[in-house]
Amino acid sequence: MSTQCNCKMISAKEIDEIKQGLPAAATIEDMANFFKVFGDFSRLKLLYYLSKAELCVADLASLAGMQASAVSHQLKTLRLNRIVKYRKEGTVVYYSLDDQHIEGLFELALTHLQENR
Secondary structure, three states, X not given: OOOOOOOOOOOHHXXXXXXXXXXXXXXXXXXXXXXXXXXXXXXXXHHHHHHHOOEEHHHHHHHHOOOHHHHHHXXXXXXXXXXXXXXXXXXXXXXXXXXXXXXXXXXXXXHHHHOOO
8 A cells, every 4th residue: 555645745855854853852842732731721821811911820819710729820830831920029929921932822823713714
């Protein structure tokens, strides 16, 4: 059985170049785990709020209608995956999106899902 496509023939050289560009298996695994973090409804709500402002746990809990302990648990997951960062001001901890890449990923997904088809 042939594994070549009959609709467009690309050369063996092109196939090799494409294959060589594939990131290492460990990197692909890291990407899969990274995207899994975005697969939770509660975390996405928190990310939405954090895309609008830097917020503390109490504010996030109030906005999301969640217990502060549940918000803290979700923020830990987001922080460990470098999706959110925090800063302390006295005894208050403020959270925000980690960087422009995270903001861009979130906005891109939202735009994609809201566009008319």
